[in-house]
Amino acid sequence: MNPVAEGRLDPSSPGGRPVFWAATGRSGGVSTGSFASLNLAGHVGDDPDCVAANFSALSSGFGGVGLAVLDACHGGEVAVVSAGGVYSGVDAMVSVTPGLGLVALAADCVPVVLADRQGTVIAAVHCGWKGLGAGVVSAAVSVMRAHGARGIRAVVGPSICASCYPVPLERVSLLRSAVHPVVAAAAIPTGVSPRINVSGGVVAQLSLLGIPASVVPGCTAELDSLFSYRRDGVTGRQGIAVRM
Numbered sequence: 001m002n003p004v005a006e007g008r009l010d011p012s013s014p015g016g017r018p019v020f021w022a023a024t025g026r027s028g029g030v031s032t033g034s035f036a037s038l039n040l041a042g043h044v045g046d047d048p049d050c051v052a053a054n055f056s057a058l059s060s061g062f063g064g065v066g067l068a069v070l071d072a073c074h075g076g077e078v079a080v081v082s083a084g085g086v087y088s089g090v091d092a093m094v095s096v097t098p099g100l101g102l103v104a105l106a107a108d109c110v111p112v113v114l115a116d117r118q119g120t121v122i123a124a125v126h127c128g129w130k131g132l133g134a135g136v137v138s139a140a141v142s143v144m145r146a147h148g149a150r151g152i153r154a155v156v157g158p159s160i161c162a163s164c165y166p167v168p169l170e171r172v173s174l175l176r177s178a179v180h181p182v183v184a185a186a187a188i189p190t191g192v193s194p195r196i197n198v199s200g201g202v203v204a205q206l207s208l209l210g211i212p213a214s215v216v217p218g219c220t221a222e223l224d225s226l227f228s229y230r231r232d233g234v235t236g237r238q239g240i241a242v243r244m
């Protein structure tokens with residue numbers, strides 16, 4: 001599946017489980033044309049057989065686990081999942097099930113995975129500017145903590161940078177009114193035409209929650225190795241996956 005980045009989060013003390021994550025790009029799948037090649041979304045017009053084959057490639061490159069996939073809708077809802085499949089109507093999944101992979105898809109929005117320090121609770125989140133305003137990151141963390149997660153860490157996948165994401169002024173105003181001032185300061189650059197740094201906002205939101213984040217570098221709109229909706233319109237979706 002040729003991940004653009006992958007890693008392992010070791011437990012902080014004996015008895016915990018390691019958590020593995022991988023961020024995919026365009027490389028390593030069987031889709032063609034606009035979806036070449038590792039498109040992971042079934043709703044974008046790609047051949048369903050190719051999408052299924054791409055998920056098989058992701059699974060076999062990711063420990064052979066079953067995969068639960070977010071079919072995101074730019075809201076703030078969280079599902080607790082214990083089986084593979086496509087989950088619609090939510091933008092975050094939380095699981096306590098070892099051997100199940102969670103996958104958040106994106107093509108400019110910010111995909112995030114989270115895990116607690118002992119490898120007992122994981123989450124995958126899809127967050128665009130609407131999700132940031134809707135508090136999806138905080139909602140996912142709340143559900144994780146309700147399931148006992150302590151010492152949560154996050155990995156933020158590649159997304160569009162602020163330079164490539166000019167927006168209507170109204171969108172900036174909406175976001176500013178919806179988030180903590182610290183998040184707004186990180187997400188809304190000053191001294192330039194209206195634009196949004198969603199990834200910066202996500203990292204600031206995580207920091208407010210006491211959660212350190214590492215960010216996979218690279219702008220989706222600038223790198224041909226990544227899918228970008230804003231750049232290409234008709235395109236596929238990459239993902240970030242997490243399992244324990």
Ligand SMILES: [Zn+2]
Pocket residue numbers: 160161162163164219220221222
């Ligand atoms: Zn950019």
